[in-house]
Amino acid sequence: MRYEPGPESEDCVGAAFAVDYRHRLVFTRDALDPSNPALADAFGSPADRPHRLLVFVDSGVLEAWPHLPRQIAAYFGVRREAFDVAGDLVVVPGGEGAKNDPLVYQQAIAAIHDAGLCRQSYALVIGGGAVLDVVGYAAATAHRGIRIVRMPTTTLAQADGGLGVKNGINAFGKKNFLGTFAVPWAVVEDFAFLETLSATDFRAGLSEVVKVALLKDAALFRALTERAPGLIARDREATETVVRRSAWLHVDHIATGGDPFERTTSRPLDFGHWSAHKLEQMTAFRLGHGAAVAIGLAIDVLYASEVGLLDESTARLVLDTLASLGFALYDEALERTDELLAGLEEFREHLGGRLTITLLRDVGEPVDVHTIDAAAVRRAIDSLAGWSPAERSAAAG
Amino acid sequence: MRYEPGPESEDCVGAAFAVDYRHRLVFTRDALDPSNPALADAFGSPADRPHRLLVFVDSGVLEAWPHLPRQIAAYFGVRREAFDVAGDLVVVPGGEGAKNDPLVYQQAIAAIHDAGLCRQSYALVIGGGAVLDVVGYAAATAHRGIRIVRMPTTTLAQADGGLGVKNGINAFGKKNFLGTFAVPWAVVEDFAFLETLSATDFRAGLSEVVKVALLKDAALFRALTERAPGLIARDREATETVVRRSAWLHVDHIATGGDPFERTTSRPLDFGHWSAHKLEQMTAFRLGHGAAVAIGLAIDVLYASEVGLLDESTARLVLDTLASLGFALYDEALERTDELLAGLEEFREHLGGRLTITLLRDVGEPVDVHTIDAAAVRRAIDSLAGWSPAERSAAAG
Numbered sequence: 001m002r003y004e005p006g007p008e009s010e011d012c013v014g015a016a017f018a019v020d021y022r023h024r025l026v027f028t029r030d031a032l033d034p035s036n037p038a039l040a041d042a043f044g045s046p047a048d049r050p051h052r053l054l055v056f057v058d059s060g061v062l063e064a065w066p067h068l069p070r071q072i073a074a075y076f077g078v079r080r081e082a083f084d085v086a087g088d089l090v091v092v093p094g095g096e097g098a099k100n101d102p103l104v105y106q107q108a109i110a111a112i113h114d115a116g117l118c119r120q121s122y123a124l125v126i127g128g129g130a131v132l133d134v135v136g137y138a139a140a141t142a143h144r145g146i147r148i149v150r151m152p153t154t155t156l157a158q159a160d161g162g163l164g165v166k167n168g169i170n171a172f173g174k175k176n177f178l179g180t181f182a183v184p185w186a187v188v189e190d191f192a193f194l195e196t197l198s199a200t201d202f203r204a205g206l207s208e209v210v211k212v213a214l215l216k217d218a219a220l221f222r223a224l225t226e227r228a229p230g231l232i233a234r235d236r237e238a239t240e241t242v243v244r245r246s247a248w249l250h251v252d253h254i255a256t257g258g259d260p261f262e263r264t265t266s267r268p269l270d271f272g273h274w275s276a277h278k279l280e281q282m283t284a285f286r287l288g289h290g291a292a293v294a295i296g297l298a299i300d301v302l303y304a305s306e307v308g309l310l311d312e313s314t315a316r317l318v319l320d321t322l323a324s325l326g327f328a329l330y331d332e333a334l335e336r337t338d339e340l341l342a343g344l345e346e347f348r349e350h351l352g353g354r355l356t357i358t359l360l361r362d363v364g365e366p367v368d369v370h371t372i373d374a375a376a377v378r379r380a381i382d383s384l385a386g387w388s389p390a391e392r393s394a395a396a397g
Numbered sequence: 398m399r400y401e402p403g404p405e406s407e408d409c410v411g412a413a414f415a416v417d418y419r420h421r422l423v424f425t426r427d428a429l430d431p432s433n434p435a436l437a438d439a440f441g442s443p444a445d446r447p448h449r450l451l452v453f454v455d456s457g458v459l460e461a462w463p464h465l466p467r468q469i470a471a472y473f474g475v476r477r478e479a480f481d482v483a484g485d486l487v488v489v490p491g492g493e494g495a496k497n498d499p500l501v502y503q504q505a506i507a508a509i510h511d512a513g514l515c516r517q518s519y520a521l522v523i524g525g526g527a528v529l530d531v532v533g534y535a536a537a538t539a540h541r542g543i544r545i546v547r548m549p550t551t552t553l554a555q556a557d558g559g560l561g562v563k564n565g566i567n568a569f570g571k572k573n574f575l576g577t578f579a580v581p582w583a584v585v586e587d588f589a590f591l592e593t594l595s596a597t598d599f600r601a602g603l604s605e606v607v608k609v610a611l612l613k614d615a616a617l618f619r620a621l622t623e624r625a626p627g628l629i630a631r632d633r634e635a636t637e638t639v640v641r642r643s644a645w646l647h648v649d650h651i652a653t654g655g656d657p658f659e660r661t662t663s664r665p666l667d668f669g670h671w672s673a674h675k676l677e678q679m680t681a682f683r684l685g686h687g688a689a690v691a692i693g694l695a696i697d698v699l700y701a702s703e704v705g706l707l708d709e710s711t712a713r714l715v716l717d718t719l720a721s722l723g724f725a726l727y728d729e730a731l732e733r734t735d736e737l738l739a740g741l742e743e744f745r746e747h748l749g750g751r752l753t754i755t756l757l758r759d760v761g762e763p764v765d766v767h768t769i770d771a772a773a774v775r776r777a778i779d780s781l782a783g784w785s786p787a788e789r790s791a792a793a794g
Contacts, residue, residue: 011424012421012422012423012439013422013645013648014421014422015419015422015648015649015651015653016417016418016652017417017652017653017657018415018416018417018418019415019418020413022411022413023411025412026409038408038409042409049750109568113568113569113571118749119659120749121749141575141577142574143749144577144578144659145578145658172507172510176541177510178539179541180538180541181541251410251412254414256412256414260416263516348515349513349515350515350540351516352515352516352517352518352543353445353446354445
């Protein structure tokens with residue numbers, strides 16, 4: 001008998017398929033109060049056995065919330081029929097250092113192994129963006145990916161970083177050189193965590209809110225401009241309003257932007273980020289991500305104004321808004337302009353393909369450009385050095 | 398002004414989205430002959446700059462094909478307008494050892510970094526399944542995933558492993574503990590590579606062809622049974638026919654099986670694999686994957702017959718076919734039956750959720766079961782120990 005070949009009679013065959021994802025986003029307060037069902041509900045109903053989970057906590061969060069281990073035990077203790085907590089709480093050093101030290105990733109992997117988690121188990125991770133990133137990378141690579149429920153605890157992570165479908169660690173001196181794209185099972189935002197942040201950490205996330213507002217939502221930008229005094233005074237209602245809106249805009253962008261796993265070169269949410277990434281590295285992370293993004297946004301709106309894309313008055317309003325939120329818009333690292341400009345090529349290499357930088361034509365009107373005029377960047381930085389907020393006292397008063 | 402919230406006025410929001418993938422499969426011979434366009438075509442037309450690629454080669458392949466580096470240089474040398482080969486050929490130690498030594502992965506990552514590859518660049522990897530897995534894992538995690546073009550060089554990798562959407566390395570003594578799901582840019586199968594394989598390596602992949610035939614294609618199983626003499630004589634036409642069909646069935650399963658990234662517990666293509674994985678580990682990889690799968694299939698068809706799912710005559714036909722392809726169906730490791738049975742729980746843990754084992758009701762009729770009767774497994778192994786091929790001389794003659 002001669003075996004009759006099937007569709008493989010052609011020498012070149014292709015198969016197309018799609019994979020469905022769901023991103024869940026939950027807003028709450030005091031998530032670990034045993035009477036609050038929001039966190040438990042985010043896992044969904046267990047199928048034939050209780051949800052097995054391992055809990056990771058940022059060391060910085062644990063310092064501010066020393067009763068957290070007891071609360072976690074109590075929360076899942078009253079839900080024993082639905083949850084099986086595997087192993088002890090894993091404490092992960094907070095801050096960017098966690099992403100620079102490969103051992104932190106190795107320890108997270110080992111904890112997942114030791115707890116006997118399987119691909120249907122969960123890592124529940126409570127912390128700032130760096131801890132979410134490193135534990136997320138461990139969860140994405142153990143067993144080719146276990147589920148992860150993130151509880152971002154900083155303004156930055158709640159407004160931006162904690163919502164993304166990325167994870168990673170730094171390597172070869174490059175931010176996020178190693179990582180994957182992976183959609184979290186759920187993101188649970190507990191606003192109570194914001195209350196113990198330092199003023200700097202509280203402020204940090206607001207630059208990402210300004211960013212997403214400039215790209216996508218003129219009304220949110222107006223709210224930021226007008227409510228800046230309330231935000232720096234950490235007014236609860238003002239904070240929750242802008243953080244919720246920012247979080248939702250990020251998730252909506254992932255779901256509807258057409259390229260959640262960034263296979264093309266356009267990354268509109270990276271507005272202001274080419275210089276921000278480089279500034280973090282140039283200052284050995286003395287400038288945190290939020291502070292660096294504020295400067296990056298200032299450079300890119302002044303640059304857009306220099307090259308005639310954006311009204312100078314709009315650029316100045318962006319600078320005033322950032323300043324009224326308490327951001328310093330100049331740093332001595334900007335004097336090493338050649339080194340900063342090298343960040344453009346590193347940004348291109350990380351994204352791949354040709355250089356793509358998102359700029360603004362107006363608030364809510366982003367535009368991608370593929371060349372950057374170094375001389376105009378230098379003029380933008382000079383103009384930033386000489387800039388002083390027109391209405392700082394009025395806005396902050 | 399009060400900022401009017403958008404859809405985030407609810408405390409729990411979700412966003413659903415789908416990601417599209419395309420799996421390309423190319424069959425050819427003498428792919429690196431400069432006049433053969435198949436490999437170059439698999440990359441597609443370059444956009445605004447030449448395709449940047451780094452080439453990885455299995456040390457075993459290089460030994461059998463010492464002129465390969467010169468051929469690769471010549472192939473891309475005549476296509477300089479479309480290809481930019483970055484860095485020197487990276488030689489990767491062949492065989493399962495490459496997945497056990499974390500340094501091999503680290504070196505692949507470093508090579509990608511040093512060559513300055515970006516997310517739109519390519520890793521071209523020529524080798525057996527282990528090398529494809531470790532380089533695939535490096536490519537999937539560098540820059541959160543660069544593109545990969547695989548050229549599987551063994552029967553096993555061409556018929557099965559090289560087609561999958563997985564990659565990974567071993568850790569904590571567990572096969573594939575670390576890895577990701579990632580769809581290759583293309584898989585280019587060059588049948589000429591099969592000609593220098595040892596008899597053992599050539600045979601190894603045929604057990605996976607038997608597996609996929611038993612699950613999905615009774616006609617392919619008949620072809621294997623009837624053409625076994627030609628296959629062990631390495632008849633070119635017989636080999637290409639069954640390898641092509643097996644490769645296509647694997648790609649078709651990924652594209653149409655409904656769960657390419659294995660988020661549920663069913664993995665029908667893992668038929669015969671719970672014991673195969675464990676046997677490889679129990680024998681410290683003295684038994685290769687293909688040889689272990691042949692034994693695993695034999696155990697599972699005898700088990701299915703023991704529990705009344707499968708006709709005994711069909712089970713014996715499967716054993717005869719495997720034997721006529723030259724596989725040994727018994728190994729002394731089977732005497733450590735308790736240790737082997739522990740592989741069931743490891744298999745469950747790796748997949749997650751409840752135990753799911755695929756068995757057969759008939760050729761082409763798989764069925765999932767969720768419990769395995771240890772006593773019946775012991776009887777199946779006893780019966781395998783006492784089994785001798787009814788028609789071995791007839792089939793092999």
